[in-house]
Amino acid sequence: MRPLLIKNGLAVDPSGEARRDLLLEGGKVTLLSPKIEPPPGCEVFDAAGMWVFPGFVDLHVHAREPGGEAAETMATAAASAAAGGVTSILLMPNTSPAMDSPALLKKYSAKAARCPVNVYLSAAATRGRAGRAPAPLAALKRAGARAFTDDGTSINPSLLPGLIRTAAALGLPLMDHPEDFSVTGPGVAAPGAARRLGLAPIPPEAEEFAVLRGLLAAAANGPLHLQHLSLASSAGLLRRAKALGWPVTAETCPHYFALCDRDIKRDDANFKMKPPLRAAADRAALLRAIADGTIDAIATDHAPHEARLKKAGFAAAPFGIIGLETLAPLCVTRLVLARRISRVRLAQLLSGNPARILGLAGKGSLNPGSDADITVIDPRRLRRVPSGFVSKSANSPFIGLPLRGWPALTVAGGRIVFRAGGTV
Ligand SMILES: [Zn+2]
Missing domain, CATH: 2.30.40.10 (Urease, subunit C, domain 1)
Structure with missing residues (x-):
């Protein structure tokens, strides 16, 4: 070389x-x-x-392998990351089957090692991501897992305290997708957009309840990372938790600061993701939380889907949008050039903080030796x-x-x- x-x-x-x-x-x-x-x-x-930044670290990527190779593979996700300026990605375990066994982790860790960027695997926090029994976290760590999450679904609240303590003892981050599915019900969009387009609403309480529950569990048990926060109220709760010294970190995604539910002009499922695009006031509050340090990291929640599935319309199409290749220009244009944050703050959000959250020594800095x-x-x-x-x-x-x-x-x-x- x-x-x-x-x-x-x-x-x-x-x-x-x-x-x-x-x-x-x-x-x-x-x-x-x-x-x-x-x-x-x-x-x-x-x-x-x-x-010139330290390579961007994306804490939230769905590479769809195994089980969803028609939409993405580890190799194409890694190539997409490289094109997007992202040098490290953390893959989510909601594959089919779910990444919940040491054998699967070993197999795909070997595949990850052959990718052109650094590909890290998270493992399911519970068996089959089903929320009934904890996954074997220690064995999953030995097999290559770098984090634990049931992303796609929220960790069962009754298992959350024990999982936080186990992950902390193993020195790996536990991450939660904060959503109370009993509140979400059949919802597909934020209430404003849902009313306008005749769709079922996702009430904001679906996220709020789970965020509050997660923060309280962290206060009592240990570190927790909250995924894809999208609400003003979530940012407010997180700000207070951090002021109290609770061991919590959080990410948001470019679409939550670049778009709001008014941008959904018609029945276009490329605007459908979870959590949904929120009200303009939520977007404004997230921009403040990104600027003042409340939000630690910007992650893409890169969620590829086949075009034929997204053509099914807002009600029927799967949730999720791709994001690796638009991460940098959205952050530069909407955050730095719009004078919301400095370039140095962007380096914290995209490099330094996510590297620290994932425990990647040697990454997130330009200092010699990195x-x-x-x-x-x-x-x-x-x-x-x-x-x-x-x-x-x-x-x-x-x-x-x-x-x-x-x-x-x-x-x-x-x-x-x-x-x-x-x-x-
Ligand atoms: Zn999620």
Whole structure:
């Protein structure tokens, strides 16, 4: 592997930013300095006018393998991540069968190791994600699991305290999809959109109840990470929990700060996901929570589905949208260029904090000694979201939207895994 020198860029780290050259050798960052002369045989990338981040870490990706390979595979999810500037992804265990056995974890960990970006597997927190009995967390950790969650469904509240304590003892994060299904019922959209389009509503209490329950369980038992928060009330509860020192972290997703339920103009299931797009006031509150540190990380909840399934209409189509390839430009355009947050805060949300939550030593920083996972963003390049993606699926509500801040170069483990407009 040739050394790679990234020259003339603005190095944006969770701890600060400065004009710096960056030298990558042997899979590590070896030098970060105002001016570095290229060593012999070194490849040089000119990042003048660009922003150089520690590789983005996405805590929430559905790669659909095994069982849903028509929509995505680990290989296509990893390629989509590379194209999106994402160098590490955490896969969700709601595959078919669910990732709840050490044998499955071992098999797919081996497959993950062959992907061009860092692919980490989460395991189910309960057997079959059914919420009846805890999964064998210690054995799953030995088989390669990096986190536990029943994502797609909320962890059974009666098992949650014990699972929090077990995961904490193992040193791995426990993550919860906060949704009370008895409140969701047959709902498919937020009440405003549901009324307008004649659909069944998902009341906000479906998320609120589960968030409150999760926060209380964390206060009494140990760390818990809340997935895809979407409400002003969730952000408010989380802010208070953190002020009390409770061991909680949380993510939100680009669609919750970039869209609201008024953006659903017609029966288009590419706007259907869980939790649903919320009211404009929720979006505004989430933007504040992203800016003030209440929200720790932005994750995509990349959820590919076959086009034929999404064509079934809002009521019948499955929940979920893809997100890996639109993550960077949505964050750059709607957060940084819109002056909601600084570039340094973006480095915390996309790199530093998710790496810390997942316990990835060596990631989330540009400091020498860190892993050579790098995302170079071009803030000037204006481009509409294309209708075709590297992902095997194209269920995105953002197609056609003009955005700035597309990835120019993605480096994982010192290797170039994506280069805009060029071959790797
Ligand atoms: Zn979920």
